[in-house]
Amino acid sequence: MAKVSFVDKRIVKKFLEITSAASGTVSAVVLFVDIPVEWKLRAGWAFLILLALTYLVIWIWSNNLNSIDINVEGSDVTIKVGDIFQQSGLKAIAFNEYFDTQVDNKIISEKSLNGILIKKHLDISTSELDLYIENYAFDGSEVLEIENDRKQGKRQKYQIGTICLYKDYLLTVFSKFDENNKALLTMPEYLEFLINFWDRVNNLYAQKSVSTTIFGSGITRIKGHKNIADEDLLKIMLWTFRISEMRFKYPAKLTIIIHKDKIGQINLLDIKSVRNGV
Numbered sequence: 001m002a003k004v005s006f007v008d009k010r011i012v013k014k015f016l017e018i019t020s021a022a023s024g025t026v027s028a029v030v031l032f033v034d035i036p037v038e039w040k041l042r043a044g045w046a047f048l049i050l051l052a053l054t055y056l057v058i059w060i061w062s063n064n065l066n067s068i069d070i071n072v073e074g075s076d077v078t079i080k081v082g083d084i085f086q087q088s089g090l091k092a093i094a095f096n097e098y099f100d101t102q103v104d105n106k107i108i109s110e111k112s113l114n115g116i117l118i119k120k121h122l123d124i125s126t127s128e129l130d131l132y133i134e135n136y137a138f139d140g141s142e143v144l145e146i147e148n149d150r151k152q153g154k155r156q157k158y159q160i161g162t163i164c165l166y167k168d169y170l171l172t173v174f175s176k177f178d179e180n181n182k183a184l185l186t187m188p189e190y191l192e193f194l195i196n197f198w199d200r201v202n203n204l205y206a207q208k209s210v211s212t213t214i215f216g217s218g219i220t221r222i223k224g225h226k227n228i229a230d231e232d233l234l235k236i237m238l239w240t241f242r243i244s245e246m247r248f249k250y251p252a253k254l255t256i257i258i259h260k261d262k263i264g265q266i267n268l269l270d271i272k273s274v275r276n277g278v
Contacts, residue, residue: 003063003267010273011062015055066263068272072242076253079234079268084113084257085121089209090165092201093117094174094218096183098147098154099133099164101126107153107181112218117169130154133171136164152181160189161196165204172197174215186223190216194237198244209248211255217262230258231266238271 005011067080084091093113100107103115103126110119118126134156144157164171174193175183185193194215201210216222216233234256241254248254258266 003264003269006059008059008062008269010269011055011058014058015051018054018058019051062269065268065272066258068268070272072238072254073247075241075246075248076250077238077241078253078255079271080255080258081260081263082255082257084211084213085116087209087211087255087257089211089252089255090168090170090201090205092163092170092172092197092210092212094172094213094215096175096177097144097157097160097173098150098177099156099158099171099173100153101129101133102153113213114171123167129166132166133164138162138164153177159196160185160193161200163197163200163204170201170204170210184223185216190222191236191240194240195244198241198246202244202246205248205252207249207252209252209255211257213257213259214262217259229265230262231270234258234266234271 067078070077070079084093095114096107101114101118102108103110103118108115108118110116118129122129124132138158142159142162144159147155147157158173160173160176162173175185176189178184197215214230214233215237216228217230222228237256
């Protein structure tokens with residue numbers, strides 16, 4: 001199903017801009033070039049066919065848009081399809097509230113971003129990463145209670161939105177875990193996470209660009225919102241970024257990465273057309 005309607009007003013506007021320029025050019029040419037009568041009808045039909053093809057191309061382009069640049073309250077933001085591990089600057093990777101590092105497809109899936117980070121991209125062992133996190137200088141408010149009854153994984157809890165900076169990676173507490181080690185959040189907790197996240201990034205980014213994925217787009221469940229779309233999550237991220245104190249100074253910018261399998265669910269033309277992306 002097409003994300004952008006065939007008669008979307010933005011497509012019509014773009015088409016009219018192009019046809020206005022084309023018509024002006026043709027009119028100027030006709031003033032100085034004498035077209036034989038027998039060619040005028042053919043030329044007219046050819047021009048109409050070209051206009052129809054132009055409209056079709058604009059519509060197809062709008063539905064296959066996979067990268068946009070917007071400005072949110074003075075900060076440059078790029079939203080695009082890509083691989084977060086291939087981005088320059090700092091890369092935010094979501095962890096659970098325990099900073100678990102056990103990739104066993106029970107606590108952490110080997111296909112999740114933090115699973116891929118631990119298995120393929122870290123230059124230290126899991127035990128060394130555990131020690132690094134344990135000795136990291138967190139704020140006192142970020143370290144919560146110890147869950148002694150937890151049967152698997154770590155027991156020290158951290159506040160959602162907490163960040164542990166390791167080299168170019170922002171290891172970020174995103175999800176809470178239930179007793180069955182299933183990642184979940186309520187919508188208020190999701191908003192709390194984003195507000196905390198932007199505030200902490202503001203203190204850590206050191207004029208570097210920051211890349212993140214759409215938080216909540218993976219296996220994390222948001223209670224009461226089973227069918228929330230990735231596009232809605234993206235708009236919530238942009239809205240919380242806009243109201244936060246986080247501002248990137250040029251040349252630093254924010255990049256939000258969309259998985260290639262999810263771009264079909266997101267209308268980037270909608271986001272680009274609205275002020276501040278929301």
